[in-house]
Amino acid sequence: xxxxxxxxxxxxxxxxxxxxxxxxxxxxxxxxxxxxxxxxxxxxxxxxxxxxxxxxxxxxxxxxxxxxxxxxxxxxxxxxxxxxxxxxxxxxxxxxxxxxxxxxxxxxxxxxx
Amino acid sequence: xxxxxxxxxxxxxxxxxxxxxxxxxxxxxxxxxxxxxxxxxxxxxxxxxxxxxxxxxxxxxxxxxxxxxxxxxxxxxxxxxxxxxxxxxxxxxxxxxxxxxxxxxxxxxxxxxx
Numbered sequence: 028x029x030x031x032x033x034x035x036x037x038x039x040x041x042x043x044x045x046x047x048x049x050x051x052x053x054x055x056x057x058x059x060x061x062x063x064x065x066x067x068x069x070x071x072x073x074x075x076x077x078x079x080x081x082x083x084x085x086x087x088x089x090x091x092x093x094x095x096x097x098x099x100x101x102x103x104x105x106x107x108x109x110x111x112x113x114x115x116x117x118x119x120x121x122x123x124x125x126x127x128x129x130x131x132x133x134x135x136x137x138x139x140x
Numbered sequence: 141x142x143x144x145x146x147x148x149x150x151x152x153x154x155x156x157x158x159x160x161x162x163x164x165x166x167x168x169x170x171x172x173x174x175x176x177x178x179x180x181x182x183x184x185x186x187x188x189x190x191x192x193x194x195x196x197x198x199x200x201x202x203x204x205x206x207x208x209x210x211x212x213x214x215x216x217x218x219x220x221x222x223x224x225x226x227x228x229x230x231x232x233x234x235x236x237x238x239x240x241x242x243x244x245x246x247x248x249x250x251x252x253x254x
Binding site: 061063069070071072073076117119126127128129130131132133 | 144173175181182183184185188196198231233242243244245246247248
């Protein structure tokens with residue numbers, strides 16, 4: 028069955044600390060990979076996406092992610108977090124043209140001042 | 141910036157009642173989806189819709205659920221007879237062709253079944 032594992036359920040960081048959130052997917056074929064963010068009380072917004080090409084993708088707000096096919100991973104990174112990055116982060120993937128997104132359970136990031 | 145809009149933002153209904161959740165996808169999008177998120181749990185896929193028919197549905201999407209695109213702009217999710225466990229945030233999403241595009245999500249409708 029298709030699934031996504033996000034190993035960190037709740038992460039607390041101080042401002043300016045570096046961030047890495049783990050994401051591993053379970054699927055044997057070609058995937059499209061995404062990180063979505065959900066700020067408190069708001070809808071899901073796309074942070075970044077990978078479809079093909081350079082496995083290191085850059086997204087909005089200084090986030091980046093690296094697709095490592097051999098590890099089925101798509102970890103999210105940011106060198107220096109800000110208080111405004113406090114949110115829930117979801118890793119997801121899809122397969123094919125119109126396929127559904129399969130989400131991970133999410134990681135709640137709390138950034139303290 | 142175009143966005144997916146959902147109404148209502150919050151709906152409270154009694155168990156056994158029918159509810160219709162409404163969504164207006166982005167105008168040039170062709171793929172439409174409903175997802176739900178039970179409080180504290182992950183976002184789960186319900187159904188996808190393309191070319192006026194369901195293209196994929198999950199095990200959650202049983203006979204109590206139906207979707208419709210009645211007028212070319214709205215995309216609705218109907219729950220025929222609500223159960224307590226249907227309480228969740230329901231998200232509509234839409235996507236444009238071609239393949240390498242992302243889904244845009246609405247702000248969600250919080251459904252509370254009492």
